[in-house]
Amino acid sequence: MPSFTSTSIISGVIGKTSGTADNQFKDHLLQVSRRLDWRFLLPNPDLGNVAYLGPEEDSLVDTLQLFCQTLTQINSLQLVSTRLNDFDLVVIKNPTNQYLKVGTQLLKPGGYIFIETYGWSRIDKPGLYLKYCYDFLQHRESSGQPWSLPHIKNVIRRLGFQTIHAYWHWPNFEACTRIIGLDDTDSQTLAFSFQENGIQAYLKKALSSGLFHPGWVQYWVPYFSIIARKDSI
């Protein structure tokens, strides 16, 4: 797995290539960096040593390779026992209970976990919610699949995380133009009405105050992430 910092890539290329190639490479980095705009929600956007648990083929892991100091894709439990409390950041895509438990073990005290997943209202897979409900009702916790934002929050709270924040990625992860806090209603209302005035803004605010009623939005938001800090021991 290649691992380097963005700074070392840039300086390495500057010394060996023409100005045009350098500009092209910087432009490439800039374009792909947008997949990781969520890193500005962390106290430090330089990602450090990162562990990744999730699908091997994903734009998230592809981009992480370029922007963290080291990236370790966790694909065997054997590796976990040798890297306990070793990572600054653990990134989990489509969490299962096992991923969440393993991710917690890998994280340094004071480190952060970033979880990215989908809600039932994801437009391209509307049936996902039914599957989650079916799994949940049939197998409960043993299904291994946390099925909603409150459920994932509960699981990580039980694992010892205290500071937990959730965010809505609009319109989706790959083309994200807004990241909106899900911890209170105000942010969600503001995110969709701040550019407008008059009756349109009023109607949007009225509609959103219903849709974003505390608690409800957590069940229908289609693309969301959770950032939580592992407390120091």
Place this chain on the structure above:
Amino acid sequence: MNMILEFLIANRESLHLEKYNLSDKLDFVLLAPRFRASSHILFLIFPRGSPRPTLVVKVPRLAGINNSVEREAANLSAIQASRPEGFNSIPYLVAIQESHNR
């Protein structure tokens, strides 16, 4: 807490945040422009309960490539200094601060 809120809260007094009606609890929305030349993300900071942001924080996406933010800050300062009362239709520069090489 993210890097921007940490900075604002730590520098509340020197930045005179009370002028912008900002309390201890800051609401924000992160905007991530997608047009090709866009090299920044923006934090819109809202006073509690207000639909209008009173602060905009611009952060370069890539570390070490800060020249366009510095140029924009210099231009804003220059234009506001061009007449004693400034221009209410143009944003005022509150601060420019390097953090994490950005």
